[in-house]
Amino acid sequence: MATEIDAKDIHYRDLNRLLRAKIEEGEREFLLRNINGQRYIAAGVSEKVRLEIYGTPGLDLGAFMRGPEIIVHGNTQDGTGNTMDEGKIVVHGMAGDVLGYAMRGGKIHVYSDVGYRVGIHMKAYMDKVPVIVIGGKAGDFLGEYMAGGIIILLGMFSRYPERPIAGIYLGTGMHGGTIYVRGQVSETQLGLGLKPHKLTEEDEALLRKHLSEYCEDFNLDLEEIMKEPFIKIEPYTHRPYGKLYAY
Amino acid sequence: MGEKKTTKKKKVPQWASFFPDFIIERDPEKCINCRICVKECSYGAHIWNAKKKELSEDHTKCVGCHRCEAMCPTRAIVIRRNPSEFREHAVWTPWFIKNVYKQADQGGVLLTSTGCAVPFRNYFDHLVLDACQVTNPPIDPLREPMELRTYLGPKPDALEVEIKDGRFRLKEPLPRQIKLEVPIMFAAMSYGAISLHVHQGLARAARDLGTLYNTGEGGLHASLYEYGSNTIVQCASGRFGLHVDYLNAGVAIEIKIGQGAKPGIGGHLPGEKVTEEISKTRMIPVGADAISPAPHHDIYSIEDLRGLIFALKEATEYKKLVFVKIAAVHNVAAIASGIVRAGADVVVIDGLKGGTGAAPTMFRDYIGIPIELAVAAVDQRLREEGIRNRASLVASGGIRSSADVIKLIALGADAVYIGTPALIACGCTMCQHCFTGKCPWGIATNNPELIKRLPPEVAYEKIYNLVHGWAHEMKEMLGAMGLNSIESLRANRDKLRAVGLTETEMKILGVKHAGE
Numbered sequence: 001m002a003t004e005i006d007a008k009d010i011h012y013r014d015l016n017r018l019l020r021a022k023i024e025e026g027e028r029e030f031l032l033r034n035i036n037g038q039r040y041i042a043a044g045v046s047e048k049v050r051l052e053i054y055g056t057p058g059l060d061l062g063a064f065m066r067g068p069e070i071i072v073h074g075n076t077q078d079g080t081g082n083t084m085d086e087g088k089i090v091v092h093g094m095a096g097d098v099l100g101y102a103m104r105g106g107k108i109h110v111y112s113d114v115g116y117r118v119g120i121h122m123k124a125y126m127d128k129v130p131v132i133v134i135g136g137k138a139g140d141f142l143g144e145y146m147a148g149g150i151i152i153l154l155g156m157f158s159r160y161p162e163r164p165i166a167g168i169y170l171g172t173g174m175h176g177g178t179i180y181v182r183g184q185v186s187e188t189q190l191g192l193g194l195k196p197h198k199l200t201e202e203d204e205a206l207l208r209k210h211l212s213e214y215c216e217d218f219n220l221d222l223e224e225i226m227k228e229p230f231i232k233i234e235p236y237t238h239r240p241y242g243k244l245y246a247y
Numbered sequence: 248m249g250e251k252k253t254t255k256k257k258k259v260p261q262w263a264s265f266f267p268d269f270i271i272e273r274d275p276e277k278c279i280n281c282r283i284c285v286k287e288c289s290y291g292a293h294i295w296n297a298k299k300k301e302l303s304e305d306h307t308k309c310v311g312c313h314r315c316e317a318m319c320p321t322r323a324i325v326i327r328r329n330p331s332e333f334r335e336h337a338v339w340t341p342w343f344i345k346n347v348y349k350q351a352d353q354g355g356v357l358l359t360s361t362g363c364a365v366p367f368r369n370y371f372d373h374l375v376l377d378a379c380q381v382t383n384p385p386i387d388p389l390r391e392p393m394e395l396r397t398y399l400g401p402k403p404d405a406l407e408v409e410i411k412d413g414r415f416r417l418k419e420p421l422p423r424q425i426k427l428e429v430p431i432m433f434a435a436m437s438y439g440a441i442s443l444h445v446h447q448g449l450a451r452a453a454r455d456l457g458t459l460y461n462t463g464e465g466g467l468h469a470s471l472y473e474y475g476s477n478t479i480v481q482c483a484s485g486r487f488g489l490h491v492d493y494l495n496a497g498v499a500i501e502i503k504i505g506q507g508a509k510p511g512i513g514g515h516l517p518g519e520k521v522t523e524e525i526s527k528t529r530m531i532p533v534g535a536d537a538i539s540p541a542p543h544h545d546i547y548s549i550e551d552l553r554g555l556i557f558a559l560k561e562a563t564e565y566k567k568l569v570f571v572k573i574a575a576v577h578n579v580a581a582i583a584s585g586i587v588r589a590g591a592d593v594v595v596i597d598g599l600k601g602g603t604g605a606a607p608t609m610f611r612d613y614i615g616i617p618i619e620l621a622v623a624a625v626d627q628r629l630r631e632e633g634i635r636n637r638a639s640l641v642a643s644g645g646i647r648s649s650a651d652v653i654k655l656i657a658l659g660a661d662a663v664y665i666g667t668p669a670l671i672a673c674g675c676t677m678c679q680h681c682f683t684g685k686c687p688w689g690i691a692t693n694n695p696e697l698i699k700r701l702p703p704e705v706a707y708e709k710i711y712n713l714v715h716g717w718a719h720e721m722k723e724m725l726g727a728m729g730l731n732s733i734e735s736l737r738a739n740r741d742k743l744r745a746v747g748l749t750e751t752e753m754k755i756l757g758v759k760h761a762g763e
């Protein structure tokens with residue numbers, strides 16, 4: 001049985017203290033109700049706990065966390081998964097800006113749209129490869145400075161049919177990692193020097209693997225998603241500053 | 248900008264190579280052909296011709312680090328400024344001419360190391376200290392207790408005291424504080440920019456001196472976790488090697504917004520320097536460029552800064568103090584006020600003269616303001632706003648001696664950070680080529696052969712000695728002023744007088760002119 005916490009009128013500091021105390025006691029499953037803007041939920045938590053959240057968590061949900069699985073029935077504000085290390089965040093709605101900033105491992109699945117500067121400076125190391133899947137559309141600077149990891153952008157479940165799938169400066173300054181986009185993206189949206197590429201068989205397999213997990217989370221049909229071809233965006237160099245200097 | 252069309256036919260001359268900065272002089276009388284110089288010069292300026300059994304020099308490769316000179320067993324080598332001179336011109340000095348050559352040859356951004364090399368007015372050298380004569384007695388620190396102990400962290404607006412069991416007690420517990428036995432800490436220098444041995448030396452010295460060292464943004468090597476209670480971990484925009492264990496490893500977390508040597512830009516560790524060991528601590532692949540963006544992309548405002556400060560506090564359960572480090576720039580006082588209001592426990596201001604392992608020359612030399620003016624302005628502003636007690640103030644950038652430390656404290660700092668002096672203590676000769684990663688003194692390098700030249704024990708001993716000496720000098724200076732604790736000197740600007748400064752400068756510094 002999950003431990004249920006009614007977060008109505010509880011300050012984030014008290015809420016997090018309570019959560020940590022319960023985790024310390026050995027509780028592993030939580031149900032948080034009436035979450036309304038509380039910041040830093042599960043920030044820095046290193047245990048493999050499971051949190052179901054009803055409402056709208058505030059800034060930096062799961063920041064620096066290493067292990068928890070967080071399911072949000074609602075939208076999330078900015079900084080979700082900021083510098084997160086391991087674990088998973090599933091958002092059954094939209095997410096704000098800088099989702100997954102400098103994320104080093106784990107997964108973030110968002111059903112609908114995300115804000116600006118999502119997934120910037122994500123990095124990968126050894127077997128740690130962070131993954132962000134976005135069902136809707138993304139704002140400007142998606143994957144900026146990306147150094148590793150995977151971003152998959154579907155553009156399917158958006159509240160803004162009139163908008164392009166991603167904003168401008170997509171992947172600008174990226175020097176590692178891969179961004180997959182379903183359908184097409186205009187080259188004018190891309191960061192300096194970047195080009196859309198065709199997928200290889202390995203890419204296809206990788207996409208299927210990550211998207212089938214995504215489909216399970218949101219009860220979606222994988223084949224429907226795979227109907228439309230994807231393109232991928234990769235860095236044009238891994239050494240963007242290689243020739244910048246005179247000595 | 249359009250792409251350059253390169254002339255392929257003729258070999259393009261490289262102007263910079265015609266006019267080396269230094270000349271390697273070898274005395275054939277003394278030289279015994281031992282070839283130690285060849286081994287010692289990591290820039291390849293000494294060349295051994297095996298066929299002819301002859302040594303020769305490539306002056307253009309010499310950066311003037313003096314390593315070969317120091318290691319030559321017969322003292323046969325002298326490194327001199329190249330005596331070849333351009334016609335004198337007060338504006339077009341050789342520095343500017345040669346920089347234009349370099350850029351005409353290579354077309355890039357000029358890169359350099361250490362701190363600002365332009366002789367802007369050095370305010371330290373225009374401030375003198377007071378001493379007791381006749382009307383009040385000086386104190387001899389060898390015979391009377393003299394306190395350098397400093398506590399970093401927010402202080403309450405007022406203390407409420409109650410009597411419990413016949414003893415005075417504080418009604419409310421004090422906010423968390425960090426105790427420094429000497430108000431000199433070691434500035435952020437990342438593992439990557441400097442060798443692991445220097446890091447180990449700094450960590451040990453910090454422990455034995457009762458102060459703190461700062462990891463810089465390169466993560467924390469496994470061998471250094473044991474120095475946790477003397478460690479400040481840094482959270483910079485690249486977030487390298489930053490995970491929960493790292494955040495919890497020290498006693499404080501420093502959010503690096505800016506650095507005096509290069510305000511407004513991030514940094515990058517070139518792929519060549521990302522070796523196996525460094526890749527482990529930074530948690531990036533071997534050989535990949537490690538790029539730190541100019542801003543933290545989750546901080547575009549004071550409100551956002553507050554967001555990160557409290558994210559870090561929450562993630563570490565309020566057990567760590569959060570420092571926020573900025574470069575001293577024009578509106579530094581207003582910015583510092585915002586940082587205090589954002590909830591930082593310690594504000595760090597790094598001035599124009601602050602050093603670096605690598606910075607574009609134009610940034611190093613021309614961006615930012617001197618620390619003396621910045622500290623005075625910040626301290627004054629925080630006092631006027633009644634929030635000076637809410638955060639401690641740490642100053643850095645251009646400190647060369649214990650007197651500079653004393654002056655910064657008298658101008659309003661609680662403590663200081665030193666970087667360059669600690670490296671010079673380890674043998675650095677200020678050749679300003681740290682960015683090459685080939686430091687022949689084994690300091691600013693991670694080449695496995697070069698780092699052996701500076702074992703951690705040597706680094707430890709030299710750094711410890713330096714601060715030990717400075718601490719004693721500081722006690723002597725305090726005693727001469729009739730003060731018995733560093734607390735009484737903080738922002739006590741009456742202990743300073745200016746020599747040869749303008750009205751405006753004295754107003755900003757809050758000091759009177761000598762004779763007044």
Ligand code: SF4
Pocket residue numbers: 271287288289290291292293308309310311312313314315316326687
């Ligand atoms: S670079 Fe250093 S070691 Fe090499 S020749 Fe010059 S002074 Fe000697």
Ligand code: SF4
Pocket residue numbers: 312360361670674675676677678679680681682685686687688689690691
């Ligand atoms: S640390 Fe080494 S490379 Fe840097 S200035 Fe000193 S001697 Fe030169």
